[in-house]
């Protein structure tokens with residue numbers, strides 16, 4: 195996906211932005227991306243495209259020169275945009291992709307730009323259990339599909355039936371949950387192919403809505419107690435290495451609450467990287483890399499980034 199697109203390897207003509215395909219959606223040049231992300235850092239998108247609908251997105255991609263990189267943004271709750279901004283076209287799916295619909299056989303369709311919490315609420319209202327965990331993830335369904343988002347023992351792959359995507363060439367594809375190649379916070383197919391998810395179908399199990407809402411409230415309470423959810427953060431910075439908790443490693447290496455420029459690992463949850471106000475993307479990434487190096491040197495454990503880092507330094 196976006197981080198699989200190597201920056202700078204493409205020979206784009208200097209005036210490539212003058213010949214973008216016709217479209218009905220909105221285009222913005224040099225649009226600052228920081229406001230579109232939770233960490234509130236990073237430079238502009240060369241081009242930001244907000245498609246009017248799926249047909250608009252299909253046509254745009256079919257006619258977009260193949261050398262132009264495409265990056266998709268959800269609500270930026272797991273992304274660090276570097277200070278130099280993002281090359282090529284950044285696509286953000288808005289309202290036209292946010293519908294949630296009840297389907298037969300205890301299933302729900304959700305557009306990719308619906309928030310996970312909206313799907314969770316819709317499932318509870320429909321008396322469908324299994325999607326409560328989505329209330330604890332502040333991203334979109336598109337982001338959840340890519341990240342196999344989850345919490346407290348449940349993850350996207352447990353409830354996903356199939357996902358709907360558009361390829362970089364502008365072809366529609368349907369992917370089963372097996373096709374997604376899921377593992378912990380990872381979908382193999384999104385590493386191998388450039389896909390723009392437009393929606394997905396989820397399977398629920400019938401239950402009493404009141405009980406479902408109670409379980410969602412318990413998840414919210416647990417999160418509020420444990421995570422800095424009102425900070426400028428990107429959620430879990432590192433994946434939990436096999437047999438370890440990333441936060442315990444960051445803590446044990448002495449990095450909890452230490453300021454580095456305006457960047458810090460949260461005193462409340464040591465795996466949450468925070469922009470305390472004035473951090474640059476470079477500060478945040480440098481702190482993350484320093485901590486990775488220190489944890490490897492002191493504790494002999496390799497930490498891998500969960501936050502997706504995109505763009506030019």
Ligand SMILES: Cc1cc2nc3c(=O)[nH]c(=O)nc-3n(C[C@H](O)[C@H](O)[C@H](O)COP(=O)(O)OP(=O)(O)OC[C@H]3O[C@@H](n4cnc5c(N)ncnc54)[C@H](O)[C@@H]3O)c2cc1C
Pocket residue numbers: 195196197232265266267268269270271272273287306307330331332333334335336337338339340341342343344345389390391392421422423427428429430502
């Ligand atoms: C306070 C906080 C708490 C969090 N808690 C959790 C948690 O408990 N569990 C958990 O799993 N995560 C958690 N996260 C991380 C984050 O919410 C999830 O990874 C979420 O799924 C990201 O969704 P997003 O829409 O913000 O995606 P973004 O951050 O915008 O993007 C993430 C990746 O998905 C890709 N992407 C997004 N939309 C699409 C699309 N439509 N098509 C193709 N690619 C797309 C992007 O290119 C990028 O590679 C937390 C984050 C924060 C800030």
